[in-house]
Amino acid sequence: MKHIPDWMQETGAIEAPFTNAVAMHRLGVALAAGFVVAGVYVIGMGRRREESATLPTTLVLLTVVIAVVTLVIGNSVARAFGLVGALSIVRFRTVVEDTRDTAFVIFAVVVGMAIGAGFPTLAALGVPAILIAAILMRWVNGGPPIVKPNDTSTLTVRLALGSDPEPLLAPVFAQYVADARLTSTGTAKQGAMLEATYKVRLRPGVKSFALVNDLNKIEGVQGVELKG
Numbered sequence: 062m063k064h065i066p067d068w069m070q071e072t073g074a075i076e077a078p079f080t081n082a083v084a085m086h087r088l089g090v091a092l093a094a095g096f097v098v099a100g101v102y103v104i105g106m107g108r109r110r111e112e113s114a115t116l117p118t119t120l121v122l123l124t125v126v127i128a129v130v131t132l133v134i135g136n137s138v139a140r141a142f143g144l145v146g147a148l149s150i151v152r153f154r155t156v157v158e159d160t161r162d163t164a165f166v167i168f169a170v171v172v173g174m175a176i177g178a179g180f181p182t183l184a185a186l187g188v189p190a191i192l193i194a195a196i197l198m199r200w201v202n203g204g205p206p207i208v209k210p211n212d213t214s215t216l217t218v219r220l221a222l223g224s225d226p227e228p229l230l231a232p233v234f235a236q237y238v239a240d241a242r243l244t245s246t247g248t249a250k251q252g253a254m255l256e257a258t259y260k261v262r263l264r265p266g267v268k269s270f271a272l273v274n275d276l277n278k279i280e281g282v283q284g285v286e287l288k289g
Contacts, residue, residue, distance in 0.1 A: 083179075084132055088125060091176045095124030097188055098172055102165045105195025116162055123166065124173040131177025161195075214269070216241075216259045218276060219249055219284035226257045229279055237272040239264045254283055261287075 099117035134141045168191055175184035220226055234241050240262040249256040263269065269287050276285045 087176055090181050091125045091128035091173055094172050095121035098124055098169045101192045105192055120169040123169040127170050127173025128177035131174050213260055213262050215288045216261045217286040218257050220255045221281045224281045233275050237267045
């Protein structure tokens with residue numbers, strides 16, 4: 062009979078490699094670390110609360126969840142493969158607006174894994190390193206644009222299916238909008254039309270009804286809504 066590798070022999074172990082007290086301690090540390098990760102994100106990115114939306118909350122929850130997952134897996138390869146299969150059915154449709162946000166999501170995952178595995182010191186060492194790197198890159202890139210919260214509005218445009226909003230809306234945006242950022246796309250009216258939502262900042266002196274009026278004149282636009 063061939064020799065069975067040690068890692069395969071260990072897959073049947075079901076006993077937890079930690080006590081309840083250890084688990085509670087690690088999850089408490091993970092919760093605190095989650096707030097630290099969220100704080101690093103806000104400070105490093107230089108964003109106000111209304112600009113960062115829900116990502117800081119996601120980072121706190123994600124840190125704790127990953128710590129729990131790491132505790133569940135322990136040293137069991139079988140549980141690791143089982144959790145991978147279970148989590149593979151989860152689908153996320155939210156588009157990450159800034160690629161730098163992805164780095165902080167991964168940072169939260171790594172911190173949660175380190176604490177769940179019993180290496181809180183390693184997680185603590187990573188926090189200042191990430192914070193310094195984020196602040197330095199923010200300084201190199203000139204920092205975020207200074208925009209007052211009241212300057213931004215939410216613009217929703219509904220178009221006929223098959224229309225490309227970018228070339229259609231570009232001339233009007235160039236006339237009325239100082240800054241526009243696409244935040245979401247989808248369908249409306251049970252799939253009868255395309256819906257595009259933007260965060261926009263109007264040019265000084267521009268009236269909102271003038272922007273809405275000119276957008277409605279574009280062929281293919283079936284509805285316009287401006288909030289904020």
